[in-house]
Amino acid sequence: MSVGAVSSLTTLASNTASSASSAASQASSLSLDFQTYLEILTTQLQHQDPTNATDPNQFTQELIMMEQVQAQINNNEAIENLTEATTSSALASGVGFIGKYVRAATENGDFSLKDSSAEIGYTLDEMASSVTVTVKDSDGNTITSFSGGTAVGDNYVTWDGTLEDGSVAEDGAYTFSVSATDSTDDDVDVKNLTALFKITAVSSASNQDGVLVLDSDSLSLLSTDVTGIYTDATKPASTTASYASAEDTATEG
DSSP: OBOGGGTTHHHHHHHHHHHHHHHHHHHHHHHHHHHHHHHHHHHHHHHOBTTBOOOHHHHHHHHHHHHHHHHHHHHHHHHHHHHHHHHHHHHHHHGGGTTSEEEEEOTTOEEEEBTTBEEEEEEESSOOSEEEEEEEOTTSOEEEEEEOOOOSEEEEEEEOSBOTTSOBOOSEEEEEEEEEEOTTSOBOOEEEEEEEEEOOEEEEOTTOTTOEEEEETTEEEEGGGEEEEEOTTTSOOOEEOEEOOHHHHHHHO
């Protein structure tokens, strides 16, 4: 599963190897063409009639074509070397992401529970009197709901994976949604769903120089979608999930 605006990441990451293979195939094809030109010219020179030699103009054109092919091979090799250097440089800098937390927008509410810990966020346009955060599993089933912060502006909630029956959810991918109401039970606008992701691996994004794919267990995101990088000590302050009563949960459906 991938995160909101980067929903094509899984395909993106898997295309990296095939793109490299395609480039190598094209270079091999050009090299073969170059060898073919050499063989044709050599054969012509060996078997031409001394009394009726190859037209100099034709010979010159063939030489020019051969040089063009060689130039194309050299250009492709230079581009491939530059791409490899850029990728290596990006990956080297990307090592710094591993083990840290990154914040990214998640349009679909995707987030990852890692080591029984997840931190999710949202923005309220105005003060709310009640905020309910609903968590669903990868099959879309509601597994728990709890109260969130009601302050105007950015709010963060930490969920330890605890479910309403006291059991603990397994680490993995989940989604969340947020609903809020004011003191008159009117809806309060909820915006900017975000999540913190603990990065476990880094790879390069296909066809996007310098862009990295950041893996957080079963979720992936692009480095260009990261809006903050944190350690355990510098993560945004958050409230702990406060669970609604069984009666409230049943009412919410």
